[in-house]
Amino acid sequence: MPANGIPRKKSPRKTESVPGAPGYRTERTVDSWSLLWEPALRLGDADAVRTYTDLLMEAGRAVEGTYYRTLMESSRLLGRLSVLVDRIDSVEAAEEPSNRHLMARLFALQSTPALAGGRYEAVLPAYRKAVARGAGRSVTEDFRMLTRVLAEVEDVAGRAPAARRDPGTASVPGPSHMADRP
Numbered sequence: 001m002p003a004n005g006i007p008r009k010k011s012p013r014k015t016e017s018v019p020g021a022p023g024y025r026t027e028r029t030v031d032s033w034s035l036l037w038e039p040a041l042r043l044g045d046a047d048a049v050r051t052y053t054d055l056l057m058e059a060g061r062a063v064e065g066t067y068y069r070t071l072m073e074s075s076r077l078l079g080r081l082s083v084l085v086d087r088i089d090s091v092e093a094a095e096e097p098s099n100r101h102l103m104a105r106l107f108a109l110q111s112t113p114a115l116a117g118g119r120y121e122a123v124l125p126a127y128r129k130a131v132a133r134g135a136g137r138s139v140t141e142d143f144r145m146l147t148r149v150l151a152e153v154e155d156v157a158g159r160a161p162a163a164r165r166d167p168g169t170a171s172v173p174g175p176s177h178m179a180d181r182p
Contacts, residue, residue, distance in 0.1 A: 030059045037068050041075070081117030085110055088126070104133030111139050115146075 033052045040048035049072050057065035088110040095103045108130035114122035127143075130136035 030056070030061065033059070034061070034064055034068075041068075041072060078117050081113040082119055084113045085117065085119050085122050085126075089122075092129075100133055101135075104130050104135035107133065108135045108139050112142065115142075 033055045037049060037052040037056075040052060049068070053065050053068045053072070056068065088106055091106070092103070107126045110126035111123050111130065114120070114126055127136055127139050130139060
């Protein structure tokens with residue numbers, strides 16, 4: 001039992017494999033792996049997530065397996081980006097005249113993982129802190145490039161068939177690619 005006193009749910013058996021003969025039962029078994037993947041992710045059961053993803057890949061469902069594997073990895077990376085943003089915030093109090101230039105570069109750097117990780121509330125404050133300390137030119141160029149990319153995205157989205165757009169995903173928090181799950 002873990003230190004928190006909550007018993008851990010057992011992960012799927014490591015011996016589980018793709019059923020042999022094609023048919024209804026085989027299809028339902030493989031479908032169940034796809035259905036069980038999302039609760040495993042939400043519960044933080046990394047072993048189950050890896051197992052179901054690997055089983056889907058073995059069963060020839062490469063698109064689903066790749067989607068789930070990519071979603072799991074991007075979720076992990078977004079979490080790491082958020083940690084970086086917080087880590088930079090935590091050293092602001094250690095600024096001294098001797099490290100002011102480095103702090104400027106650190107805040108300029110902070111705006112990138114904040115933007116990439118969906119921590120939008122931290123982007124402008126980091127940029128303002130960088131500019132106040134004499135840095136931030138690279139961030140300005142990044143923002144210009146992002147403006148051009150967003151204009152192209154809007155142009156492509158404006159030409160997309162209405163049936164492919166889902167207005168219900170607009171209120172989903174976090175990076176929008178997470179909202180477009182099948």
